[in-house]
Amino acid sequence: MSGFKILTLIAMVVLIIAGGTVFFRLVEGWSWLDSYFFTVVTLSTVGYGELVPATAIGKIGTTVFILVGLGIFAVAIQQFGAFAVRKREEHTEWLIARLGHHHRPEQDPPAANEPESPDK
Template sequence: MISFLITLQRMLRAILKGLKEPEFQVLLTLTVFTLISGTIFYSTVEGLRVLDALYFSVTTLSTVGYGDFSPQTDFGKVFTMVYIFAGIGIIVGFVTKIFELTTKNKIESKQKKAQKKSSLE
């Protein structure tokens, strides 16, 4: 549990730092827009509750796909096919950027510790 909290803390730090970078801002905006558009579509066309529609959007784009929800209309199935191909690229880009920022922060932290240690010697 402690390792999970440490990892979560590192990820949140990276996200906060990333908010200053234009590339991260664009990826975050695209990710949020993609999830909102999927949520709106599935709640209106497929008749899902908003929370269920968001849940379905997240599980679809994260490629988890539990199978508890699926599009029932032909229009919903066509939308989902397009949504998957467009959305997965955006989500992968966003997650990759978070990973890069987390790794960068970890490296910078180690460098600072090494500089402190060398300055004390």
């Protein structure tokens, strides 16, 4: 994953959290902390239920926020997970190359549970 892609994903997540925080602060009149908390809890699908939008626009906005924000959040999580898996694979390949291990099945000892053939 390129540096630009990582920064774009981080920026999108930060913008959606900031946008949700400002929205709930203005529409519901919650404190900045409560607005931020509700935004993160909603995006992460935890949903404690301590805060609930009381206004019609707050409820509609929350619905739109969930549909848009959750999609962005899910893509970001998926991309970071894929990045971590690729790095792990690269590290494993590097280790194998570094150790000089060349797998040769004919040199492997037989498995303990391998059945014996009748001609032995």
